[in-house]
Amino acid sequence: MEPAWCFIISLIPLVEFLSITSASGLKSQQQCSDSGGMPAGVRAGYWSPFSSRYSPVSSIDTSLYTHLYYSSVSFDETSYAVAPPPTDESSLLAAFSSTVKSGSPSVKTILSIGTDEYKVDVSNAAFSRMASDKNLRGVFINSSVELARANGFDGIDMSWIFPATQMDMENLGVLLAEWRARIMEESATNSLSEPLLLTATLYFSNHLFGMPDSNLDYPIDDISNNLDWVNILTFGFHGGSNVTTVDAPLYDTTSHFSVSYGVISWLDAGLPPCKLVMGIPLFGRSWFLRNKAKNGIGSPTAAAGTKQRKSNQTGIIAYTEVEDYMNSASTVVTYDNQSVAEYFYNGDLWVSFDSAQVVQHKIEFAVRSQLLGYFLWTIGFDDSNSTISKQASESWHQYAQGGFGTMHAGGSNQYVAFNSSSVSFGSWHLKMLSYLLSSVLLLVTLFDSEYQ
Numbered sequence: 001m002e003p004a005w006c007f008i009i010s011l012i013p014l015v016e017f018l019s020i021t022s023a024s025g026l027k028s029q030q031q032c033s034d035s036g037g038m039p040a041g042v043r044a045g046y047w048s049p050f051s052s053r054y055s056p057v058s059s060i061d062t063s064l065y066t067h068l069y070y071s072s073v074s075f076d077e078t079s080y081a082v083a084p085p086p087t088d089e090s091s092l093l094a095a096f097s098s099t100v101k102s103g104s105p106s107v108k109t110i111l112s113i114g115t116d117e118y119k120v121d122v123s124n125a126a127f128s129r130m131a132s133d134k135n136l137r138g139v140f141i142n143s144s145v146e147l148a149r150a151n152g153f154d155g156i157d158m159s160w161i162f163p164a165t166q167m168d169m170e171n172l173g174v175l176l177a178e179w180r181a182r183i184m185e186e187s188a189t190n191s192l193s194e195p196l197l198l199t200a201t202l203y204f205s206n207h208l209f210g211m212p213d214s215n216l217d218y219p220i221d222d223i224s225n226n227l228d229w230v231n232i233l234t235f236g237f238h239g240g241s242n243v244t245t246v247d248a249p250l251y252d253t254t255s256h257f258s259v260s261y262g263v264i265s266w267l268d269a270g271l272p273p274c275k276l277v278m279g280i281p282l283f284g285r286s287w288f289l290r291n292k293a294k295n296g297i298g299s300p301t302a303a304a305g306t307k308q309r310k311s312n313q314t315g316i317i318a319y320t321e322v323e324d325y326m327n328s329a330s331t332v333v334t335y336d337n338q339s340v341a342e343y344f345y346n347g348d349l350w351v352s353f354d355s356a357q358v359v360q361h362k363i364e365f366a367v368r369s370q371l372l373g374y375f376l377w378t379i380g381f382d383d384s385n386s387t388i389s390k391q392a393s394e395s396w397h398q399y400a401q402g403g404f405g406t407m408h409a410g411g412s413n414q415y416v417a418f419n420s421s422s423v424s425f426g427s428w429h430l431k432m433l434s435y436l437l438s439s440v441l442l443l444v445t446l447f448d449s450e451y452q
C-alpha cells in the first residue's frame with residue numbers, strides 16, 4: 001500500500017523549463033481584512049491513516065496546530081458519492097475528530113477528499129466527469145457534507161491532483177461555487193452549526209506545467225470567492241531527477257520549481273495572500289550516489305534511496321529517519337543558503353530535506369509574504385518530540401508578532417534570492433528576469449505598506 005502523498009509528490013515534477021507567462025500587477029493586495037488571521041493564522045497538519053501504525057491520532061501534540069486534516073478519502077466512480085473508507089479505516093475516520101478535540105477542543109478538523117492513488121487515471125477521470133455534470137456535482141457535494149458532519153469534522157478539503165484541461169478548470173470553478181452555496185444552506189437550516197470550512201489542496205503554482213494543455217491556469221476568482229483558503233503543494237519538485245538536487249528549495253535561480261516561485265505566481269494571479277497556505281514537507285528525498293566522491297548538488301545518482309520503514313517507498317525518507325542518520329558520525333551535513341535547503345551524505349546515500357533551520361526560514365518567508373499560514377505534510381513523519389511542528393509553530397508566532405529582528409534591516413529585496421552573474425540572457429532567462437523583478441516590486445510594495 002502506498003500512502004497518498006507518494007503519488008502526489010511523484011506527479012509534481014513532470015516537466016521543467018517551460019516558459020513563464022507574464023507577471024503583472026498587484027492584484028493580490030485586495031480582499032485581505034485586518035483579521036487576516038495573523039498571528040494565529042493557519043498552522044495545519046495533514047495526518048494520513050497510513051501512518052496510524054506508528055503515529056496514532058492519540059499521539060498527536062494537538063497544541064501545535066490550528067487545523068488537522070484527515071488525508072484522505074476518495075469517492076466512488078460509479079455513484080459519484082464520497083466513499084466511506086475501507087473497513088479497516090472507517091474506525092479511524094470515525095474517531096479522528098473526537099480524539100483530536102479531546103486534547104484541544106479549539107482545533108478544527110478537516111476531511112480531505114482526494115484523487116485515489118491506487119487508480120489515478122480512473123479517479124481523475126471521475127473527478128472530471130463529476131465536475132462537468134450538475135446532477136453528479138450535487139450527489140458529490142451532498143455526500144461530502146453528510147460524511148463530514150457524520151464524523152464530526154469542521155470542514156472539507158478537495159485534493160484533485162490535478163485538473164488537466166481548461167474545461168476541467170472551468171468546471172472546478174462551478175463546483176466550488178455550488179459547494180459553497182450548499183454549505184451555507186446547510187448551516188442555515190441547521191442553526192446550531194457553523195458553516196463547514198471549505199479548502200482545496202492545489203498545485204504549487206497557479207499555472208500547471210507539463211500538462212497536455214499548455215495554457216492551464218486555476219480559476220482564481222472562483223477559488224478566492226468560494227474557498228476559505230488554498231493549500232499549495234510547494235514540495236516534491238524533483239522526484240524523477242537522475243542527479244542529486246534539493247527537493248523543496250525556497251529559491252531557485254535556474255528554474256521555476258521553488259517555493260517562492262509558486263507563492264508569487266498565486267499572488268500575482270490575484271489570489272489574496274490571506275487565502276494562501278504554504279506547504280512544508282516532513283519528508284526528504286534520497287538517492288544512491290554513482291560515485292561517493294561526487295557528493296554535492298548536481299552529482300550523478302545510481303538509484304533512488306532505499307525504502308524506509310515509515311515512508312514505505314523508495315526515494316522518500318521521513319524527517320525522523322533523517323534525524324537517525326544525523327546522529328551518525330559518518331554523516332556530513334550541508335546547509336545551502338542560496339536555495340535555503342539542507343542535505344547530507346553518508347557513504348553513497350544522499351538526502352535533501354527540510355531541517356528545523358530551513359523551516360524557520362520558510363516560515364519567515366510565509367509571514368513576510370503575509371500568507372494566511374502553512375501546512376505540514378505529513379505529521380506522522382515528525383520525530384517523537386514533534387521537532388519540526390514545534391519549530392514551525394514557534395517561528396510563526398515569533399515572526400507574526402513582528403520579530404524579524406536584524407533580518408528586516410536587510411531590506412525586502414533580499415527576499416527574492418537572485419544571482420545576476422549566473423544568468424545568461426537567453427529568451428527564457430529574460431522572461432525569468434522580468435518575472436523576478438516584478439516579483440521584487442510586488443514584495444517591496446507589500447512590505448512597505450506593512451512596515452512604513
Ligand SMILES: *[C@@H]1O[C@H](CO)[C@@H](O)[C@H](O)[C@H]1NC(C)=O
Nearest residue numbers: 001002003050053311312313
Ligand atoms: C509497503 O509497500 C508494499 C508495496 O510496495 C506493500 O505491499 C506493503 O503492504 C506496504 N507496507 C505497509 C506497512 O504499508
Ligand SMILES: *[C@@H]1O[C@H](CO)[C@@H](O)[C@H](O)[C@H]1NC(C)=O
Nearest residue numbers: 135136137138139140141142
Ligand atoms: C442535495 O441536497 C439538497 C438539500 O437537501 C437537495 O435540495 C438536493 O436535491 C440534493 N441534491 C442531490 C443531487 O441529491
Ligand SMILES: *[C@@H]1O[C@H](CO)[C@@H](O)[C@H](O)[C@H]1NC(C)=O
Nearest residue numbers: 241242243290299300301302
Ligand atoms: C539524466 O537524464 C538526462 C535526460 O533524461 C540525460 O540527458 C542525462 O545524461 C542523465 N544524467 C545522468 C547522470 O544519468
Ligand SMILES: *[C@@H]1O[C@H](CO)[C@@H](O)[C@H](O)[C@H]1NC(C)=O
Nearest residue numbers: 335336337338339414417418
Ligand atoms: C550564506 O552564508 C554565508 C556564511 O554564513 C554568508 O556570508 C552569506 O551572506 C549567506 N548568503 C546568503 C545569500 O544569505
Ligand SMILES: *[C@@H]1O[C@H](CO)[C@@H](O)[C@H](O)[C@H]1NC(C)=O
Nearest residue numbers: 320323382383384385386387
Ligand atoms: C526528545 O527530547 C528529549 C529531551 O530534550 C531528548 O532527550 C530526546 O533525545 C529527544 N528525542 C528526539 C527523537 O529528538
Ligand SMILES: *[C@@H]1O[C@H](CO)[C@@H](O)[C@H](O)[C@H]1NC(C)=O
Nearest residue numbers: 253338418419420421422423
Ligand atoms: C553567483 O553565481 C556564480 C556562478 O554560478 C558563482 O560563482 C558566485 O559565487 C555566485 N555569487 C553569489 C553571491 O552567490
